[in-house]
Amino acid sequence: AWMDADFRRQLSARRERVEDAFEFEGRKVGRGSYGQVFKTKPRSCADAPAGDYALKQIEGSGLSMSACREIALLRELKHPNVISLKQVYLAHETRQIWLLFDYAEHDLWRMINFHASAKKCNSQVSLPPNFTKSIMHQILCGIHYLHSNWVLHRDLKPANILVMGTTSPERGRVKIADLGLARLFHQPLTPLTEIDPVVVTFWYRAPELLLGARHYTKAIDLWAIGCIMAELITDKPLFYCKQEEDIKTSSPYNRDQLERIFSVMGFPSQQDWRDLPHLPKYGDLVRNFGTGQQYARFSLGRHMSRSFGMSETSPEFRLLSRLLAMDPLRRPSAREALEDRYFLEEPRPAADVFNGFDIPYGKRDFISDSSDNKDDPARQQQSQPVHASLQQYQQSHQQALLLQQQQQQLS
Ligand SMILES: Cc1ccc(-n2nc(C(C)(C)C)cc2NC(=O)NCCO)cc1
Numbered sequence: 001a002w003m004d005a006d007f008r009r010q011l012s013a014r015r016e017r018v019e020d021a022f023e024f025e026g027r028k029v030g031r032g033s034y035g036q037v038f039k040t041k042p043r044s045c046a047d048a049p050a051g052d053y054a055l056k057q058i059e060g061s062g063l064s065m066s067a068c069r070e071i072a073l074l075r076e077l078k079h080p081n082v083i084s085l086k087q088v089y090l091a092h093e094t095r096q097i098w099l100l101f102d103y104a105e106h107d108l109w110r111m112i113n114f115h116a117s118a119k120k121c122n123s124q125v126s127l128p129p130n131f132t133k134s135i136m137h138q139i140l141c142g143i144h145y146l147h148s149n150w151v152l153h154r155d156l157k158p159a160n161i162l163v164m165g166t167t168s169p170e171r172g173r174v175k176i177a178d179l180g181l182a183r184l185f186h187q188p189l190t191p192l193t194e195i196d197p198v199v200v201t202f203w204y205r206a207p208e209l210l211l212g213a214r215h216y217t218k219a220i221d222l223w224a225i226g227c228i229m230a231e232l233i234t235d236k237p238l239f240y241c242k243q244e245e246d247i248k249t250s251s252p253y254n255r256d257q258l259e260r261i262f263s264v265m266g267f268p269s270q271q272d273w274r275d276l277p278h279l280p281k282y283g284d285l286v287r288n289f290g291t292g293q294q295y296a297r298f299s300l301g302r303h304m305s306r307s308f309g310m311s312e313t314s315p316e317f318r319l320l321s322r323l324l325a326m327d328p329l330r331r332p333s334a335r336e337a338l339e340d341r342y343f344l345e346e347p348r349p350a351a352d353v354f355n356g357f358d359i360p361y362g363k364r365d366f367i368s369d370s371s372d373n374k375d376d377p378a379r380q381q382q383s384q385p386v387h388a389s390l391q392q393y394q395q396s397h398q399q400a401l402l403l404q405q406q407q408q409q410l411s
Helices: 005-014 065-076 108-120 131-148 218-234 255-265 282-289 300-308 315-323 334-338 386-410
Strands: 028-032 035-042 053-058 085-091 096-102 161-163 174-176
Touching: 053 065, 065 085, 065 096, 108 161, 108 218, 131 161, 131 174, 131 218, 131 315, 131 334, 218 300, 218 315, 218 334, 255 282, 255 300, 300 315, 315 334
Parallel strands: none
Antiparallel strands: 028 035, 035 053, 053 096, 085 096, 161 174
């Protein structure tokens, strides 16, 4: 052994063990190919400040490439809208790696599902008028910070946008994370067969990626942010596309996903996207879609006004259509998006996206070990029956309303 045995024994005796410092038994809130995440509190003896933490046990053992990347990346990054790594624990006996993060009670995937269910049950959930604007502003601030540090996210989607809960001092603050599985491979053309066969959604993938672009770019992240903005407005994935379970494609070209994009956006003309013919899969595109005449009457404006009564002249729509430019060169940078009129006019974006309103969403459920991993959000399944938390919300909200009415009658 390269170190003196006695010295090693001393080090090992002094090393803080994660199980001594934190209580996490039976408090698993997430699991995927990346490992598993627990909601945890520091034990009284630990020197961590009180409050909830997320403890991530990284899959595999020893310093894997992905563990190295995650630690090296996160320890350099510090921004209010990016998840922050608090501590790293190396369990030498089991060669396990544990990462400690601040705990985020909510994420956009669960929040949007909650609103979609509420709409289906025709029950109203009250949210501040600047809710979407506040969330968009903080996502763009976080991505602007990452992009200025030359960090691309590569897998932005609602499940990766966390929001701090009411027990956190940062109530209602957005934290960009990567709970991911696509994080393991940088090349956009990695055959999905190599990635865990969990269903990967293409709904947020920019058209150039679907047409074989070889490198991720900042513009690819901005496209995904446009998709998230539309979903926050309508509570539906803009480019929702049914996909066969455990899609085992090795090609980046996904005809159904492209078809969905064209049926919302229309088909890009030569003027819209000059470099389109230079993309690797342009031949497949022409073979499958010809000149795209069948999409001539479709446009984002038509889709958003018909499906949501949104005006094509509103600042909200204008920013959305800038983010969803088919040609990546025409999409704004994060900074240009932040300077858009949408964020300058009333109501202004708020630091607490809930703006002091009650937070209607339930807490995360604990995952028992028996249930298979169908629960992880990457499968776009619901871990908690959303209507359960909806009922809780209605009951608590109902009581508050009754109390208010009684008080008004009394006064
Ligand atoms: C292998 C690996 C996995 C996740 C990350 N990663 N990257 C980021 C950004 C948002 C800074 C880009 C955040 C993370 N990691 C996490 O968000 N970890 C907490 C839940 O797993 C990096 C590398």
